[in-house]
Amino acid sequence: xxxxAEALVRLLExxxxxxxxxxxxxxxxxxxxxxxxxxxxxxxxRHEQGAGFMADGYARVARRPGVCFIITGPGMTNIATxxxxxxxxxxxxxxxxxxxxxEHLRLGHGRLHELPDQRALVAxxxxxxxxxxxPDELPEVLARAFAVFGCARPRxxxxxxxxxxxxxxxxxxDLTPRAIPAAPSAPLAVLDxxxxxxxxxxxxxxxxxxxxxxxxxxxxxxxxxxxAPVALTVNxxxxxxxxxxxxLDGVQSFDEGRQLFDxxxxxxxxxxxxxxxxxxxxxxxxxxxxxxxxxIDIDPFQALGAHPAALPVVGDARAVLHDxxxxxxxxxxxxxxxxxxxxxxxxxxxxxxxxxxxxxDALLTVIRDxxxxxxxxxxxxxxxxxxxxxxxxxxSASWFNSSTGYGTLxxxxxxxxxxxxxxxxxxVVALVGDGGVQFSVGxxxxxxxxxxxxxxVVWNSRGYxxxxxxxxxxxxxxxxxxxxxxxFRALAAAYDIAYCAPANLAELxxxxxxxxxxxxxxxxxxxASRFSWEAQ
Numbered sequence: 001x002x003x004x005a006e007a008l009v010r011l012l013e014x015x016x017x018x019x020x021x022x023x024x025x026x027x028x029x030x031x032x033x034x035x036x037x038x039x040x041x042x043x044x045x046r047h048e049q050g051a052g053f054m055a056d057g058y059a060r061v062a063r064r065p066g067v068c069f070i071i072t073g074p075g076m077t078n079i080a081t082x083x084x085x086x087x088x089x090x091x092x093x094x095x096x097x098x099x100x101x102x103e104h105l106r107l108g109h110g111r112l113h114e115l116p117d118q119r120a121l122v123a124x125x126x127x128x129x130x131x132x133x134x135p136d137e138l139p140e141v142l143a144r145a146f147a148v149f150g151c152a153r154p155r156x157x158x159x160x161x162x163x164x165x166x167x168x169x170x171x172x173x174d175l176t177p178r179a180i181p182a183a184p185s186a187p188l189a190v191l192d193x194x195x196x197x198x199x200x201x202x203x204x205x206x207x208x209x210x211x212x213x214x215x216x217x218x219x220x221x222x223x224x225x226x227x228a229p230v231a232l233t234v235n236x237x238x239x240x241x242x243x244x245x246x247x248l249d250g251v252q253s254f255d256e257g258r259q260l261f262d263x264x265x266x267x268x269x270x271x272x273x274x275x276x277x278x279x280x281x282x283x284x285x286x287x288x289x290x291x292x293x294x295x296i297d298i299d300p301f302q303a304l305g306a307h308p309a310a311l312p313v314v315g316d317a318r319a320v321l322h323d324x325x326x327x328x329x330x331x332x333x334x335x336x337x338x339x340x341x342x343x344x345x346x347x348x349x350x351x352x353x354x355x356x357x358x359x360x361d362a363l364l365t366v367i368r369d370x371x372x373x374x375x376x377x378x379x380x381x382x383x384x385x386x387x388x389x390x391x392x393x394x395x396s397a398s399w400f401n402s403s404t405g406y407g408t409l410x411x412x413x414x415x416x417x418x419x420x421x422x423x424x425x426x427x428v429v430a431l432v433g434d435g436g437v438q439f440s441v442g443x444x445x446x447x448x449x450x451x452x453x454x455x456x457v458v459w460n461s462r463g464y465x466x467x468x469x470x471x472x473x474x475x476x477x478x479x480x481x482x483x484x485x486x487x488f489r490a491l492a493a494a495y496d497i498a499y500c501a502p503a504n505l506a507e508l509x510x511x512x513x514x515x516x517x518x519x520x521x522x523x524x525x526x527x528a529s530r531f532s533w534e535a536q
Contacts, residue, residue, distance in 0.1 A: 011138065021418070153299040227338045
């Protein structure tokens with residue numbers, strides 16, 4: 001007999017899943033019995049929120065969904081925050097959970113781990129949530145999940161399986177993975193309308209977001225074809241090479257950037273929500289674009305969102321840009337204007353930098369360049385906030401963090417572990433603050449066990465310094481922000497990992513280069529009050 005749990009594992013293997021994250025519990029024993037002898041690598045985090053963040057980081061770098069096995073009840077409440085971050089950032093995540101037996105569901109009899117309704121709990125942080133009532137449903141429901149990941153706006157999917165269904169006979173179920181449709185492009189008539197708008201304009205600006213991550217070469221090709229400046233959101237960094245003359249810094253929230261957008265006679269937004277944390281970081285209010293707006297997005301709700309589009313183009317960014325560029329069309333460009341204004345706007349935005357900003361710029365450059373092809377997974381911390389404006393990634397999906405969108409704390413460390421497991425040969429840095437890292441510090445043990453040799457760079461400013469500064473600017477007494485950090489040297493020793501406290505950027509660069517290639521994590525503490533910025 002093949003149980004439903006065993007059928008699930010075989011189907012996951014068939015869809016190309018190779019790694020999953022989870023904490024075993026009494027209600028997931030059938031799932032773990034099914035894992036025995038499978039090809040799937042299991043990683044045990046120390047908290048289900050960590051499992052979700054690891055799956056998130058894994059998915060961004062591996063370009064396939066991160067998968068979690070989660071216990072009934074508290075496991076689902078724990079992972080909901082990570083699902084919220086993935087939902088906001090359009091990250092594919094498959095959460096498989098147990099749930100009480102079918103005859104006990106929603107009766108409130110005080111069963112172990114019982115919730116009134118797990119599906120209702122995660123309704124707002126998932127593309128869909130499904131209760132598997134029979135093993136026969138499994139192939140169809142899994143196919144729907146992978147269709148969301150591959151040809152719709154990718155977001156978490158939750159499938160809960162009652163305890164009696166996990167053990168039910170699935171010998172009769174067809175375990176052949178179903179064919180998943182290709183990501184859709186736009187109709188020919190819409191592409192022709194887009195070409196006509198591009199041909200009728202001369203000064204164009206491209207705004208690219210996380211939905212364009214898989215279309216980097218095409219975004220660059222379109223920008224060069226149109227002679228268009230390109231502004232990238234945090235999740236889109238790396239779509240253009242860092243030295244490209246058409247690449248803007250994170251200028252979207254600055255007056256200078258907005259002035260540039262107003263000079264354009266056409267704005268093309270590709271895979272971006274035009275959301276507050278990328279386009280209104282300073283709370284000035286939404287920018288009212290003067291030029292006609294084209295929105296290319298796989299999500300029709302975004303194509304018709306708060307910034308109305310003169311031409312909504314619903315389709316996958318890569319497919320749309322491929323089809324758009326496959327047919328020649330004549331355009332006039334003002335390349336001199338584009339290069340000149342990009343240089344002027346970048347220079348003006350950099351001129352706003354304070355001394356602390358310039359120090360963070362230097363810090364981020366060292367982290368990026370100490371080893372080739374570095375991935376940086378960040379938390380909500382001061383250097384990462386600065387990176388939202390100034391960081392230039394060398395490749396797509398190599399700079400991501402939780403400082404925008406949903407904006408949770410505790411993300412950076414577990415997300416870096418997931419990224420390292422997806423690409424073991426690449427150097428991975430978790431850039432975290434002393435406050436945020438305490439949300440998930442237990443995952444250092446998971447990193448060591450999983451042989452994820454990440455560098456954990458802790459910016460230790462002794463508390464929630466960014467919030468403290470915001471309170472002071474608002475004339476609010478800074479309460480609750482002076483949080484005492486742990487002794488990070490002792491903490492590293494407790495987890496049996498390497499510890500160093502670089503005194504300056506030169507030492508940090510050497511330590512990061514040395515960490516590359518190791519299979520155990522290292523913790524590098526930067527003491528904000530003692531770090532020397534003069535010694536390079």
